[in-house]
Amino acid sequence: MDGKQSSPENLILVSREPDGVAFVTINRPKLLNSLTKAMITDLARAIKSLNQDDSVRVIVLSGTGRAFCSGVDLTAAEDVFKGDVKDIEADPVAQMERCKKPIIAAINGFAVTAGFEIALACDIIVAAKGAKFIDTHARFGIFPSWGLSQKLSRIIGANKAREVSLTATPLTAEVGETLGFVNHVVEESELLKKAREIAGAIVKNNQDLVLRYKAVINDGLKLDLGHALTLEKERAHEYYNGMTKDQFKKMQEFIAGRSSKKPSSKL
Numbered sequence: 001m002d003g004k005q006s007s008p009e010n011l012i013l014v015s016r017e018p019d020g021v022a023f024v025t026i027n028r029p030k031l032l033n034s035l036t037k038a039m040i041t042d043l044a045r046a047i048k049s050l051n052q053d054d055s056v057r058v059i060v061l062s063g064t065g066r067a068f069c070s071g072v073d074l075t076a077a078e079d080v081f082k083g084d085v086k087d088i089e090a091d092p093v094a095q096m097e098r099c100k101k102p103i104i105a106a107i108n109g110f111a112v113t114a115g116f117e118i119a120l121a122c123d124i125i126v127a128a129k130g131a132k133f134i135d136t137h138a139r140f141g142i143f144p145s146w147g148l149s150q151k152l153s154r155i156i157g158a159n160k161a162r163e164v165s166l167t168a169t170p171l172t173a174e175v176g177e178t179l180g181f182v183n184h185v186v187e188e189s190e191l192l193k194k195a196r197e198i199a200g201a202i203v204k205n206n207q208d209l210v211l212r213y214k215a216v217i218n219d220g221l222k223l224d225l226g227h228a229l230t231l232e233k234e235r236a237h238e239y240y241n242g243m244t245k246d247q248f249k250k251m252q253e254f255i256a257g258r259s260s261k262k263p264s265s266k267l
Contacts, residue, residue, distance in 0.1 A: 012042040014050070020057030021199045022050050029065025034073040035114060037080050043092040043118075051099040057207055058199040059099070061122060062106040062192060069115030071136070093146040096121035097218075100211045102202055106195040107131045107173065108188055117146035120155075123214060125181065126195045127173035128188035133181075139168040154221070155181050212239065 013025040024046050026033040035043075050056045063069050072080050088094045096103055096118070105122035112134045119125055119133065135152075137144050153161035156171075156179040164171050176182035186194045202210060216235050220228035243251075 011036075011039050012046055014046050016053075016056060019200070020055060020203050021196065022053075022056045022059045024050070024059060024061045026061075026063040026069050029063075029067075031073065032067040032070035032110065033063040033065065033115070034070045035080075036073050036076050040072075040080065040092060041090040044090050044095045047092060047095040047099055047103075048089075051095070051101055056101060057210070058202050059101055059103045060106060060192070060195045060199055061103060061118070062195070063108065063115075065109075067109035067115070068105070068107045068111045068131070069118060070110055071113035071115050072142075074140070077142075091146075093117055093121045100215065102199075102210065102214055104195045104198055106191050107133075107182075108191055110134060113137060113140075113142065113148075114146060117144070117148045117151075120147060120151045123218075124183050124198060125176075126184045126186065126191060126198065127176065127182045128191045129173065129185055130188075131173040131185075132170040133164075133173075133176060134168060134170045135165045136168050138166055152181075155179070 011026070011028050013027050014022065015025075016022045024043070026035075026039070026043070028034060028039065047059070050059055088098075102124065103122045104124045104126065105119045107119055107125060107127040108131055109128070110132050111119045113136045116133045116135055135144075135148055136142070137148065149165065152164065155161075156164075156176075160179065163169060171181070173182050173185045177185050183198075184194055212235065216232055220231055223231060
């Protein structure tokens with residue numbers, strides 16, 4: 001990896017690879033990557049910066065040590081929770097939701113409360129065997145504000161989500177995979193390799209369409225099926241109407257090259 005950047009205390013690490021894959025790492029392993037207010041702001045800024053960087057195509061988000069993220073550092077709870085929760089610039093989940101690039105989570109150990117919410121904001125989740133997702137909002141009297149109360153039920157079903165959140169029962173990576181929440185469960189030693197493999201597969205595709213496809217999926221999830229299908233048709237018409245004859249020709253050449261197993265031209 002090259003182009004490494006970090007916050008002054010090296011608590012949020014950012015690196016970029018030449019092929020367009022960027023890595024963001026939560027780096028506070030001695031405290032299980034619990035988040036201070038400064039780290040939360042740095043993470044938000046890192047995601048925003050990568051979203052604006054045209055050389056970045058995919059983002060991989062991970063944590064060092066024994067945990068992905070154990071949530072907000074409760075010794076700084078008042079400083080965090082009494083801040084402006086509507087400040088988009090300092091909100092990593094809001095920046096992740098605004099990010100046009102696909103974000104892949106590589107989850108090891110624990111993703112607790114805020115860490116769970118950060119994972120939910122990713123587009124694809126790869127988890128190590130034995131990893132656990134835990135919602136402790138109800139246990140510690142913390143009101144959710146990064147989407148856990150709304151997103152989880154839409155992914156794993158309302159009844160299961162209520163059980164996970166109201167009892168603070170861990171959701172294992174293995175169960176998460178059966179529920180469609182986790183995409184892949186792998187050995188911890190293979191975690192970043194698998195995330196990198198998925199990122200590499202995305203990078204090989206038409207990047208304009210990757211961004212458009214992510215957007216139409218995520219925007220459609222906010223609608224009922226009828227309106228979501230209408231949205232897809234509207235964006236498809238907009239996409240094709242904007243294509244030139246030369247672009248259609250390149251598309252045909254690309255498809256022909258793939259089908260004949262010849263080197264394909266880039267769109």
